[in-house]
Amino acid sequence: MAYTYTHSTLRLNTPQTPSPSLSNPNSHPSSTRFSFKPLRFKGLSIKSNKRFISEAVKSSMAVEVEVFEKEALAVSLAKYVADLSNKFTQQRGAFTVCLSGGSLINYLQKLLEAPYVDSIEWGKWHVFWVDERVVPKDHEDSNYKLAFDGFLSKVPIPSGNVYAINDALSAEGAADDYETCVKHLVNSNVITSSSISGFPKFDLMLLGMGPDGHVASLFPGHPLVQENKKWVTSITDSPKPPPERITFTFPVINASAYIALVVTGSGKADAVHSALRGSETADKLPAALVSPEGELKWFLDKGAASKL
Numbered sequence: 001m002a003y004t005y006t007h008s009t010l011r012l013n014t015p016q017t018p019s020p021s022l023s024n025p026n027s028h029p030s031s032t033r034f035s036f037k038p039l040r041f042k043g044l045s046i047k048s049n050k051r052f053i054s055e056a057v058k059s060s061m062a063v064e065v066e067v068f069e070k071e072a073l074a075v076s077l078a079k080y081v082a083d084l085s086n087k088f089t090q091q092r093g094a095f096t097v098c099l100s101g102g103s104l105i106n107y108l109q110k111l112l113e114a115p116y117v118d119s120i121e122w123g124k125w126h127v128f129w130v131d132e133r134v135v136p137k138d139h140e141d142s143n144y145k146l147a148f149d150g151f152l153s154k155v156p157i158p159s160g161n162v163y164a165i166n167d168a169l170s171a172e173g174a175a176d177d178y179e180t181c182v183k184h185l186v187n188s189n190v191i192t193s194s195s196i197s198g199f200p201k202f203d204l205m206l207l208g209m210g211p212d213g214h215v216a217s218l219f220p221g222h223p224l225v226q227e228n229k230k231w232v233t234s235i236t237d238s239p240k241p242p243p244e245r246i247t248f249t250f251p252v253i254n255a256s257a258y259i260a261l262v263v264t265g266s267g268k269a270d271a272v273h274s275a276l277r278g279s280e281t282a283d284k285l286p287a288a289l290v291s292p293e294g295e296l297k298w299f300l301d302k303g304a305a306s307k308l
């Protein structure tokens with residue numbers, strides 16, 4: 001397989017071309033890592049470049065962008081998820097993970113293989129959905145069905161730790177019900193709380209992004225993007241079908257300890273560019289509003305990164 005990318009860790013306050021002179025021999029051989037500080041971000045962490053550690057210390061949010069060759073994205077994502085699973089299961093005996101719909105589930109397939117399938121403490125996972133379509137759980141549009149068929153049915157996560165929506169309810173009812181479920185789990189310390197905002201703090205959110213820059217079911221220009229009180233809300237006019245969905249709100253998304261944004265394909269290159277390099281003053285895409293208390297990492301393929 002031929003690839004032309006070199007390993008680079010760059011500080012990119014203004015658009016630059018990755019420089020081979022900053023090559024980092026410790027990087028993954030099939031990826032290019034950009035750790036940078038677009039102006040709108042509060043800070044950055046560049047783990048592999050000590051010159052910028054002082055900024056990382058001052059920073060409250062770390063952003064990393066890594067561009068992968070095809071197969072390497074899934075390999076790296078599996079290691080990233082497995083490492084966080086180890087960290088949280090050891091620290092507090094539980095790992096709270098939020099899944100998205102769309103192509104994300106396909107990129108988790110390496111977790112079903114050695115060494116991860118046998119080494120991960122699946123019994124300590126608690127699985128949620130960042131957003132869900134309000135359809136029966138056996139419907140082709142269901143994010144639960146997508147995740148169950150492609151991932152959850154293949155690992156020994158206790159069924160009681162998989163928190164699907166109540167598909168017998170309306171969108172509004174399902175959102176309220178899901179919020180109540182999350183509240184119980186916060187009260188029983190399965191989910192932690194943000195000491196900063198008081199919103200539930202999930203260990204890991206795995207997000208996709210649409211070509212329009214939406215994340216979860218938070219779409220550009222939709223009033224739900226501004227929701228700042230509810231934990232879970234409903235939408236009945238989603239521009240992406242099906243129209244009825246529930247979704248975590250931005251305060252919940254941004255309370256997370258870790259967020260991975262997994263985005264592939266050249267059809268998303270404009271939105272990736274806008275989210276990572278867009279102007280401070282223009283209306284931001286939902287993807288540009290992902291700004292967790294903890295660390296954010298973008299996993300991109302070369303198509304999605306082609307306009308950076």
Ligand SMILES: O=C(O)[C@H](O)[C@@H](O)[C@H](O)[C@H](O)COP(=O)(O)O
Nearest residue numbers: 100101102103208209210215216
């Ligand atoms: O239920 C949904 O529709 C998703 O949760 C949605 O937010 C998805 O993650 C993005 O649209 C990206 O989807 P793709 O990766 O398939 O483009």
